[in-house]
Amino acid sequence: MDVYALYRDLGGIREGHFLLSSGMHSPLFFQSAAVMQHPKVARKLAAALAEQVAGWPVDFVIGPAIGGVLLSSYLAEQLGVRGIFAEKSADPERMRIRPGLIVQPGEHFLAVEDVLTTGGSVGRAIRAAEAMGGRCSGLAAIIDRSGGNTLPAAPLAALLTLTVPRYPPATCPICDQGLPLQEI
Ligand SMILES: [Zn+2]
Structure with missing residues (x-):
């Protein structure tokens, strides 16, 4: 599957000059919601990721809201397990798992994020599940653009690995080309 072309064709990757x-x-600018709004496409991506994590111990899947919610659910469907999410709390360093979502002590979970960059928010989701007794089996992402960042868990499954350059404004070669800067 050509994930890059799929994202580009559905408006999930925009090419240009972004702030x-x-x-x-x-x-490059990534917008997974543009892709995941199509259930058949979302299901296909989840099926491809499910193949990569076959054999990992997974009792439930968890993703950080909002970006990780749909992927968690679609991947959980493929794996035949629960799909839950963690969301922002009053403390910016912590995410919460709302009552009614099940995490049993000792259960293994797979953490997911649509586009993995620094791993910051998925890391907070992992810590929230671990605080309830869950044990992380690894990470799964549609696109891994972490490019050398230390990720909050291993192993990592990804459908596309990209190194996306980021430039300080003073030395940005796209500025030099005169392409207008778009805010995102
Ligand atoms: Zn620039």
């Missing part, structure tokens, strides 16, 4: 929230400039 990231960090202030850096980037030639």
Whole structure:
């Protein structure tokens, strides 16, 4: 499966000149919701990821809201397990798992994120599940653009691995080309 082409064709990857929230400039912008809004496509991506994690011990899948919610659910369907999510809490360093979502002590879980960058939010989801007694079996992402970042768990399954350059404004080659900068 050509995940890059799929994302590009559905508006999930835009190419150009983008201002990231960090202030850096980037030639690519990812918007998985544009892809995941199509259930048949979402199911196909989840099936491909499920193949990669076959054999991993997984009692439930967890993803950080909002980006990881749909992938968690579709992947859980493929694996025949529960799919849950963690969400922001009052403490920016912690995510919460709302009452009614089940994490039993000793259960193994797979943590997911649509596009893995720093692993920050999926790491908070992992810690929330671990705090309830869950044990992380690994990470799965549609796109891994972490490019050398230390990730919060291993092993990692990904359908596409990309190294996306990010430039400080002062040395951005896309600025030099005169392409207009788009805020995202
Ligand atoms: Zn620039």
